[in-house]
Amino acid sequence: MSVSGKTIVLTGSSSGIGEQAAYQLARKGARLCLVARREDELKRVQQAIIAEGGKAWVYPADLTDEAGLQSVADRILAEHDRVDVLVNNAARSIRRPISQALDRLHDYQRTMNINYVAAVGLTLKLLPRMLAQGRGQVVNISTLSSQVPIPLFSAYLASKTALESFSRSLLAEMGDQGIDVTVVYYPMVRTPMSSQTSIYKHMPMMTPDKAAGWIVKAVDEGPARVGSLMGTAGSIALAALPGPVTRYTQPLFRLMDKKLGQKARQ
Numbered sequence: 217m218s219v220s221g222k223t224i225v226l227t228g229s230s231s232g233i234g235e236q237a238a239y240q241l242a243r244k245g246a247r248l249c250l251v252a253r254r255e256d257e258l259k260r261v262q263q264a265i266i267a268e269g270g271k272a273w274v275y276p277a278d279l280t281d282e283a284g285l286q287s288v289a290d291r292i293l294a295e296h297d298r299v300d301v302l303v304n305n306a307a308r309s310i311r312r313p314i315s316q317a318l319d320r321l322h323d324y325q326r327t328m329n330i331n332y333v334a335a336v337g338l339t340l341k342l343l344p345r346m347l348a349q350g351r352g353q354v355v356n357i358s359t360l361s362s363q364v365p366i367p368l369f370s371a372y373l374a375s376k377t378a379l380e381s382f383s384r385s386l387l388a389e390m391g392d393q394g395i396d397v398t399v400v401y402y403p404m405v406r407t408p409m410s411s412q413t414s415i416y417k418h419m420p421m422m423t424p425d426k427a428a429g430w431i432v433k434a435v436d437e438g439p440a441r442v443g444s445l446m447g448t449a450g451s452i453a454l455a456a457l458p459g460p461v462t463r464y465t466q467p468l469f470r471l472m473d474k475k476l477g478q479k480a481r482q
């Protein structure tokens with residue numbers, strides 16, 4: 217496995233982790249297909265890549281719009297002979313207690329639409345090319361919070377867990393046909409997404425640059441999972457003892473939120 221020369225479709229590359237991953241992958245010789253809604257931001261990233269001698273193309277689209285997704289997939293397939301890697305990174309997060317979402321079914325629909333349906337949709341469109349090539353990789357971006365019982369993100373976490381489940385099925389069904397599947401489990405990363413929550417201002421977080429390195433590792437090495445020891449330990453504990461692990465960790469999360477809230481108000 218290596219990055220150089222690969223054509224990589226990277227969604228959510230107009231900001232945050234996706235933007236930094238685009239730079240790092242391009243520096244290693246990948247050809248980047250940049251996908252997100254904001255064309256001007258995608259062009260800014262493209263120009264920065266080209267200025268460093270890299271190769272990038274922009275494909276603006278709202279991936280929750282089926283026609284938009286279809287047309288982006290068609291364009292990518294028409295303009296590139298190979299599609300080696302798809303990184304499903306575009307997402308939205310919602311932090312809201314279930315008790316405040318009782319009349320907000322749309323929270324669950326919106327997160328599902330971009331974090332799950334759009335990722336699966338683009339995968340289904342690009343898979344035939346990967347199968348025809350005899351090789352391909354799908355990298356799905358998830359979160360450490362699906363490996364431990366974190367409160368307040370029910371809509372977001374359900375959509376990410378659905379994507380993880382799809383990833384397992386994809387690997388189980390097509391791994392022997394040359395399709396590698398990697399799930400990346402990020403801890404908190406300092407990006408526009410995490411900055412929406414003001415109390416997280418004082419929380420130690422990974423830098424987007426370091427986080428981008430995890431996507432490079434995923435493409436470079438092709439493992440089934442890229443994540444932290446804490447996440448692996450959390451998923452083992454949760455699988456073994458879901459009741460106690462969920463019940464007894466909740467006071468800790470509430471305390472952490474309280475302390476962060478106090479710091480933010482100081």
Ligand SMILES: NC(=O)c1ccc[n+]([C@@H]2O[C@H](COP(=O)([O-])OP(=O)(O)OC[C@H]3O[C@@H](n4cnc5c(N)ncnc54)[C@H](OP(=O)(O)O)[C@@H]3O)[C@@H](O)[C@H]2O)c1
Binds near residue numbers: 227277278358402408
């Ligand atoms: N930041 C964290 O703490 C953290 C932690 C764990 C996991 N993650 C995951 O890491 C990934 C990157 O997140 P980030 O923190 O870098 O967030 P970000 O800076 O908010 O980036 C999100 C990206 O998704 C794109 N996007 C959103 N809705 C879209 C749509 N409907 N169609 C097309 N593109 C869309 C945005 O571009 P446009 O607005 O231009 O469309 C943007 O490029 C996500 O999958 C996130 O769930 C982040």
